[in-house]
Amino acid sequence: DDTDAAIKAFTGGATPASGKVSLDTPEIAENGNTVPVGVSVESPMTADNYVESVLILADGNPAPGVATFHFTAMSGVAEAKTRIRLAKTQNVVAVAKMSDGSTFMDKKEVKVTIGGCGG
Secondary structure, eight states, X not given: OHHHHHHHXXXXXXXXXXXXXXXXXXXXXXXXXXXXXXXXEOOOOBTTBOEEEEEEEETTSSSOEEEEEEOOGGGSSEEEXXXXXXXXSEEEEEEEEETTSOEEEEEEEEEEOSTTSOO
């Protein structure tokens, strides 16, 4: 699976733990061409403990990697928002890599409807 391979490449083969990452997506997207996605990661964002990067994936798209956000301790908070394109109903996944090498993940299903009529 391309999504699992992308996660393993991002984490260096480690299995991400749950927690710390919060993915904000709509449950139902009436237009798959522009789906709002927000991600935030709990971290003190100090020089010794911060979020290095966050990978956003859409597991039903032909190329699952959607975006990678990079942070430093000077970022203050580890939050990002964007809009993505979803080909169909699928899972959106966010994987965070911390400065100590630990990784965390959150996953949400987004139902893409046709013309807002359900599906």
